[in-house]
Amino acid sequence: MTYKKRLDGREIDEPRKIECKVGIVPRADGSAMFRFGDTIAIAAVYGPKELHPKHLENPEGGLLRCYYNMLSFSVSDRIRPGPSRRSSEISLITKESLAPVLQLEGFPNKVVDVHIEILQANAGTRCAGINAASMALAHAGIPMTDLVAAVSVGKIGDAVVVDLTKEEEDYEENGKKAATDIPVAFLLRSGKLSLLQADGKIPPEDMKKAIEMAQKACIKIGEEQKKALKALK
Amino acid sequence: MEITTITKKRIIEYASQGKRFDDRDLLEYRPISIKFGVSNMAEGSTEVSIGQTKVIAGVKLAVAEPYADSEEEGNLMVTVELSPLSSENFQTGPPDVFAIEMARIIDRGIRESGIVDFKKLCIKKGELVWAVMVDIYPINDDGNLIDAAALAAVAALSSAVFPVLEGDKVSFGEFTTKHLPLTKDVPITLTFYKLENSILLDPTTREEESSDTRVSIAISEKEGKEKEPIINAMQKGGCKNAKNSPLTPEEMSIIIDVAVKEQRKIRKILEDALEEKKQVN
Amino acid sequence: MEASEIKEKESKEEKEESQPRKIVVPGEVLVSGQAYLPGEGTRREGKDIVASKFGLLQIEDRLAKIIPLSGVYMPRRGNTVIGKITDVTFNGWIIDINAPYGAFLPASECSGFVSKRDISSYYNLGDMLIAKILEVKSKGVDLTMRDKGLHRVEEGLIITINSNKVPRVIGKMGSMVNLLKDSTGCNIVVGQNGVIWIRGNDIEHELLAERTIKMIAENSFVEGLTDKVKEFLEKHKIKAK
Numbered sequence: 001m002t003y004k005k006r007l008d009g010r011e012i013d014e015p016r017k018i019e020c021k022v023g024i025v026p027r028a029d030g031s032a033m034f035r036f037g038d039t040i041a042i043a044a045v046y047g048p049k050e051l052h053p054k055h056l057e058n059p060e061g062g063l064l065r066c067y068y069n070m071l072s073f074s075v076s077d078r079i080r081p082g083p084s085r086r087s088s089e090i091s092l093i094t095k096e097s098l099a100p101v102l103q104l105e106g107f108p109n110k111v112v113d114v115h116i117e118i119l120q121a122n123a124g125t126r127c128a129g130i131n132a133a134s135m136a137l138a139h140a141g142i143p144m145t146d147l148v149a150a151v152s153v154g155k156i157g158d159a160v161v162v163d164l165t166k167e168e169e170d171y172e173e174n175g176k177k178a179a180t181d182i183p184v185a186f187l188l189r190s191g192k193l194s195l196l197q198a199d200g201k202i203p204p205e206d207m208k209k210a211i212e213m214a215q216k217a218c219i220k221i222g223e224e225q226k227k228a229l230k231a232l233k
Numbered sequence: 234m235e236i237t238t239i240t241k242k243r244i245i246e247y248a249s250q251g252k253r254f255d256d257r258d259l260l261e262y263r264p265i266s267i268k269f270g271v272s273n274m275a276e277g278s279t280e281v282s283i284g285q286t287k288v289i290a291g292v293k294l295a296v297a298e299p300y301a302d303s304e305e306e307g308n309l310m311v312t313v314e315l316s317p318l319s320s321e322n323f324q325t326g327p328p329d330v331f332a333i334e335m336a337r338i339i340d341r342g343i344r345e346s347g348i349v350d351f352k353k354l355c356i357k358k359g360e361l362v363w364a365v366m367v368d369i370y371p372i373n374d375d376g377n378l379i380d381a382a383a384l385a386a387v388a389a390l391s392s393a394v395f396p397v398l399e400g401d402k403v404s405f406g407e408f409t410t411k412h413l414p415l416t417k418d419v420p421i422t423l424t425f426y427k428l429e430n431s432i433l434l435d436p437t438t439r440e441e442e443s444s445d446t447r448v449s450i451a452i453s454e455k456e457g458k459e460k461e462p463i464i465n466a467m468q469k470g471g472c473k474n475a476k477n478s479p480l481t482p483e484e485m486s487i488i489i490d491v492a493v494k495e496q497r498k499i500r501k502i503l504e505d506a507l508e509e510k511k512q513v514n
Numbered sequence: 515m516e517a518s519e520i521k522e523k524e525s526k527e528e529k530e531e532s533q534p535r536k537i538v539v540p541g542e543v544l545v546s547g548q549a550y551l552p553g554e555g556t557r558r559e560g561k562d563i564v565a566s567k568f569g570l571l572q573i574e575d576r577l578a579k580i581i582p583l584s585g586v587y588m589p590r591r592g593n594t595v596i597g598k599i600t601d602v603t604f605n606g607w608i609i610d611i612n613a614p615y616g617a618f619l620p621a622s623e624c625s626g627f628v629s630k631r632d633i634s635s636y637y638n639l640g641d642m643l644i645a646k647i648l649e650v651k652s653k654g655v656d657l658t659m660r661d662k663g664l665h666r667v668e669e670g671l672i673i674t675i676n677s678n679k680v681p682r683v684i685g686k687m688g689s690m691v692n693l694l695k696d697s698t699g700c701n702i703v704v705g706q707n708g709v710i711w712i713r714g715n716d717i718e719h720e721l722l723a724e725r726t727i728k729m730i731a732e733n734s735f736v737e738g739l740t741d742k743v744k745e746f747l748e749k750h751k752i753k754a755k
Contacts, residue, residue, distance in 0.1 A: 024372075024373075025318060025319065025372060025373045026285050026373055026375070027285075027319065027320055027321070027373050027374055027375065028318070028321075028373075029584070029585075029586070030584065038273065040272075042318070042372070043318075044318040044319070046317070046321050047586075047614070048586055048614045049321075049586075049614045050614050050616075059652075067317070067325055069316070071272065071289070071291065071368070071370055072291065072293065072312070072366070072368040073272055073274060073275035073276075073278060073291030073292070073293045073368055074272060074274055074275075074291075075274050076274045076405035076406035077405045078293035078295065078366060078368075081312055081314050081328075081368060082327065101540065101541075103566065106588075107614065108652060109653075110614045113317070115316065115317050115318035116318075117316060117318050117370065117372075119271065119272055119289065120271075120272045120273055120274060121274065138539055138540055138568040139568060139584060140584055140585065141567065141568060141569070141582050141583070141584035141585020141586070141678070142567075142585065143555070143566055143567050144540035144541075144566065144567065144568075145540060145541060145557070145564075145566055146540055146541035147539060147540055147541050187541075188541055189541035189542075189564065225539075226539050226542070229537070229539045229568060230537045230539065232537065232583070234598065234610060234612040234672075234674055234709065237598055237640070237642055237672040238640050238642075239642060239667060239668070239669055239670055239671070239672060240671050240672050240673075242669070243670070243671055243717055243720070246717065247717050252717075254721055254724075
């Protein structure tokens with residue numbers, strides 16, 4: 001069965017409506033909001049700053065720490081506040097997706113903290129978080145070689161699509177899971193990948209196609225991020 | 234950089250003349266804005282801004298067994314997560330004692346006012362009741378988080394609706410248009426800050442850092458022509474610089490009198506916002 | 515400099531101030547070609563000069579560099595900074611200079627005599643000092659008070675702005691800060707670390723200075739800023755009591 005027309009009427013390579021804004025947390029050194037349709041993420045950056053406890057210090061360069069968290073009411077079934085295995089893993093892959101562009105050698109023994117909160121979730125939250133964090137880091141004046149953009153692509157039925165909704169992630173055929181979710185992040189100028197995850201069956205050729213589609217979508221996302229940063233007064 | 238002693242001296246000096254750096258009166262609040270429906274998965278959600286201080290609150294409902302000592306009543310839980318996103322002073326990890334204190338101050342204000350009719354949250358006596366969970370997250374801290382958080386919590390409750398219930402299971406993500414069973418006893422929380430000999434409301438970060446102690450008062454108004462104010466809860470607490478100076482009974486009396494008067498202004502802002510929301514819907 | 519050269523430089527500076535600068539983002543191509551050189555905040559990639567920071571692009575004499583709009587203060591030798599004493603040790607004071615760098619003022623770098631037995635009687639916890647950076651080391655910064663204009667601050671207001679806005683608040687040859695001083699009657703010392711001391715005849719004038727400085731920091735790359743500042747000062751002039 002082909003999944004031709006998407007449940008919300010989008011084209012297969014069309015991301016949901018994107019909205020971004022920079023500077024939404026005045027107290028932070030840098031901050032931003034990123035939105036894919038119904039999924040809203042905000043990020044705030046504090047740093048470079050002194051690192052405590054001291055034994056975590058790295059004399060070769062600054063440390064990057066990322067914290068991803070979902071608001072308890074961001075999903076339909078309330079999440080008990082506090083870290084979970086899922087949020088710990090997402091915090092890690094968020095950090096790994098951003099680290100390659102940050103130049104923290106000039107800040108030995110210091111730390112840059114990135115805090116991401118998901119206000120509303122309809123899939124693609126880790127990607128929205130990375131997009132918000134990328135803008136927030138730039139806004140904070142952290143030396144960066146590139147901006148990072150992320151989007152989830154996936155295989156639904158036999159279509160490869162961009163920016164899945166929760167409904168699409170949960171898509172089933174004949175009572176069996178028929179959707180694979182693939183979050184991807186790209187360094188915009190170099191065109192290299194800094195994040196790739198996949199959870200489901202997907203033929204190798206479709207995976208390559210998915211990566212290609214993700215890159216195209218990330219270029220569009222990068223344009224929106226750039227616009228938001230340049231709109232700063 | 235935290236406030237310096239010389240700036241603090243100026244703030245206190247100016248306050249003793251009844252003036253503030255941003256030209257407000259000592260009892261004047263910064264512009265307050267209340268937005269509803271900021272998180273569409275919640276049964277009710279608001280974003281409250283007081284000046285640059287911004288707080289988001291969400292209400293989630295679930296079904297549960299009632300507590301043994303209140304078989305015909307639903308229950309309420311208020312949580313505050315002081316996310317380090319909103320201030321460099323907050324840490325990651327489980328809620329620290331200040332987050333817990335703030336949540337309990339707000340909880341008492343709501344619970345003791347009687348605004349939530351717990352009996353009407355009963356589905357089946359002794360077996361199934363509604364559990365109401367209010368979760369509050371500051372987004373930007375520029376002083377007076379307690380009042381912003383309390384207002385966000387009450388506004389979120391006032392705008393919350395029941396989710397769809399099928400038998401004894403909730404269909405999360407599906408909402409009814411039925412509002413929570415709330416009475417007209419709406420608690421408004423005002424937190425007073427003392428700077429040496431001056432008492433003020435709604436401090437900015439610098440003013441909070443210059444304070445000696447704070448007193449939160451939750452007040453609701455009894456129905457009827459007179460709209461008699463009644464205190465629901467009070468808490469005297471410490472300030473950011475770890476000070477918690479004692480107060481005289483006279484100072485406490487002044488705070489109570491002022492609270493009774495000033496809460497009407499905040500109440501009106503909330504009522505107007507709820508009215509506007511009704512019109513829009 | 516010859517009179518005609520001076521005039522040319524002045525009109526060039528005026529033009530510079532009124533030219534709207536372009537905001538660039540990390541990874542953005544700034545200019546292309548071997549004729550250009552990569553300055554601060556940029557790097558060369560092949561024939562392109564690319565931004566390595568968020569900020570304003572400045573191209574002057576073939577040098578492309580980024581003027582940062584945000585980011586922490588990076589201490590430099592010779593900078594005048596304003597800091598707060600956060601600890602007293604046996605031979606000096608630890609100072610918070612509002613940067614992710616520890617700063618230390620050795621007792622030996624004070625202009626007067628400091629009794630080793632009672633260091634805190636000279637300067638104590640919480641005191642605000644106008645100091646100069648002697649040396650920047652990997653573990654922190656060394657300060658000195660032995661120079662003209664360096665002293666403890668007794669009264670007034672201390673405010674902070676992003677250190678990247680400091681050049682605008684000072685202005686070319688101090689023109690902006692002098693305008694502020696004259697219009698508000700306040701003594702103003704602008705630390706390179708973004709910490710500013712204001713001391714006036716009364717709080718109202720100090721607050722006017724603070725507001726104007728905040729306004730400059732928020733509009734640091736707007737065209738015709740000097741005129742806007744003059745307008746602002748005129749508009750908020752304090753009426754004689």
